[in-house]
Amino acid sequence: MILNEGPGRFIVIEGLDGAGTTTQARLLHDHLLKATGMAYLTQEPSRGPAGAQIRSILTRRLKADRQTLALLFATDRLDHLYCRNNGIAHRLAGGWHVVCDRYYLSSLAYQSLDVERRWIYQLNYLCIRPDLTIFLDVPVETCMQRITASRGFHYELFENSEALRMVAGRYQEVMEGLRPFSENVQVVKGDLPIERVWGFVSKRVEPLLGVDWLPSQKQQELLRSNKLMSVFKDLAAERENLFLLSIRSINSGYQALFAHAERERPIPVNFYTTGKILTQGPLDYQLKLKEIVREVRIKMYGRPWA
Amino acid sequence: MSETSPTSKFIVLEGIDSQALQEQAESLYSSLRKDRARVHLTREPSDGPFGSQIRLILDGRLDVDEATLALFFATDRMDHLNKRGGILERLESGEHVICIRYCLSSFAYQALHSDLKWLRWINAECRLPDLTFFLDTPLDATLEGLVKSNSYTADELGQERKRLGKVRENYLMAIEVLRVEGEKIVVVDGNRSAVAIEKDIKKHVDNLMG
Numbered sequence: 001m002i003l004n005e006g007p008g009r010f011i012v013i014e015g016l017d018g019a020g021t022t023t024q025a026r027l028l029h030d031h032l033l034k035a036t037g038m039a040y041l042t043q044e045p046s047r048g049p050a051g052a053q054i055r056s057i058l059t060r061r062l063k064a065d066r067q068t069l070a071l072l073f074a075t076d077r078l079d080h081l082y083c084r085n086n087g088i089a090h091r092l093a094g095g096w097h098v099v100c101d102r103y104y105l106s107s108l109a110y111q112s113l114d115v116e117r118r119w120i121y122q123l124n125y126l127c128i129r130p131d132l133t134i135f136l137d138v139p140v141e142t143c144m145q146r147i148t149a150s151r152g153f154h155y156e157l158f159e160n161s162e163a164l165r166m167v168a169g170r171y172q173e174v175m176e177g178l179r180p181f182s183e184n185v186q187v188v189k190g191d192l193p194i195e196r197v198w199g200f201v202s203k204r205v206e207p208l209l210g211v212d213w214l215p216s217q218k219q220q221e222l223l224r225s226n227k228l229m230s231v232f233k234d235l236a237a238e239r240e241n242l243f244l245l246s247i248r249s250i251n252s253g254y255q256a257l258f259a260h261a262e263r264e265r266p267i268p269v270n271f272y273t274t275g276k277i278l279t280q281g282p283l284d285y286q287l288k289l290k291e292i293v294r295e296v297r298i299k300m301y302g303r304p305w306a
Numbered sequence: 307m308s309e310t311s312p313t314s315k316f317i318v319l320e321g322i323d324s325q326a327l328q329e330q331a332e333s334l335y336s337s338l339r340k341d342r343a344r345v346h347l348t349r350e351p352s353d354g355p356f357g358s359q360i361r362l363i364l365d366g367r368l369d370v371d372e373a374t375l376a377l378f379f380a381t382d383r384m385d386h387l388n389k390r391g392g393i394l395e396r397l398e399s400g401e402h403v404i405c406i407r408y409c410l411s412s413f414a415y416q417a418l419h420s421d422l423k424w425l426r427w428i429n430a431e432c433r434l435p436d437l438t439f440f441l442d443t444p445l446d447a448t449l450e451g452l453v454k455s456n457s458y459t460a461d462e463l464g465q466e467r468k469r470l471g472k473v474r475e476n477y478l479m480a481i482e483v484l485r486v487e488g489e490k491i492v493v494v495d496g497n498r499s500a501v502a503i504e505k506d507i508k509k510h511v512d513n514l515m516g
Binding site: 049050053062063064065067068071072074075078079082083084085087115119122123125126 | 355356359368369370371373374377378380381384385388389390424427428430431
């Protein structure tokens, strides 16, 4: 699997059909959007050409065998990741936090009912590894009750308690199997009221975003001093050294600035200069950062806007 | 890859000159028919739902990443094999199948952009052909045929020459690897008259059929 090098974080919500992945993915997306201004919600099967065919197969309109389906899921996933206009890889590189409802864990669990798991792993070899996968742990009986109540069409092919029970077993095996490969999978109890589950989910996501991060005393001093400004101006002057810094993600923006100022060596900086910049944080930091952004914009564009 | 069936044979034609492949496949098909054999002629991309997506991609109408295209080919291949009335069912019913292009095409064309090891992984569940012909046509003749049906600028022609040259190299490299693993692959000298090539191919097929 390929590592996510984007400044954006890639978070996947997994679970059995009826586990509430769609609901929690939406809550997470809304939260990230509010906190950082750059979040993108998507799901598998994707809305691309292969995703449409998968949906037809799952609803039994298009006939295809299980090996073909496993290949088609991998096809759709690569397309979802790398398609040129708005693939996940491009979003991550552009600083968007991507929340995906289901990903390769679903293939490893669902498709391995019919085909060898090692082969599924190989088919998905070129996929980007998520920074975090949250597995919503819900008993099969609860899932079946929820499916029966809502009649979602997504996994009709697998919507019976026997199949779901087997898939649940596969998920456990897959998560065990991936543990040695530094895959960040966290299990969250999912058969509770939505708000409580969301509470668990948001706690797992926090460390990833540094939402609770606050500048240390030394960092605060640095930020207030003009030293940081001048360091930043130098960076902006050498445009080829400007790569990745999502100033929109305010806390990671702080962290990057301070990390740079402390180490006195270039960090990747890339300026996102459209839309709202600062939505939270103490007022004086906000003003200071706005000032820095303004300075850098003038350096880069010759004017204080993008 | 899965085991082979004893009675009916799965024969694949490969090469850089699609026109020549089509001609040779058709003449092999009719000559086997003359021998009163039950035989089916098919090609990749298939006529199925995934084959039609591939055609849109190759025509430049649908834009996808190169690795995605490689997986589309593998998906279409699996469907082509497994679908009702597909290659496997026909072979099981005692019919011979001639297929224009198969896994080796992926190992030659998609290997321009993707890693051969991965391409072999994604095609690992495909049934092995009983016999593969690689029609080794000269680059110039192939390009001449292409110029007749497409309008190329001198620059584009140069690029196409380079690309096809690389594809041919990929073919020969993959053939070497597959032969070591025991696949039966015949390299046919394509720098001869169509009739001479036909005879050559038929001779090998007759040997195979016993």
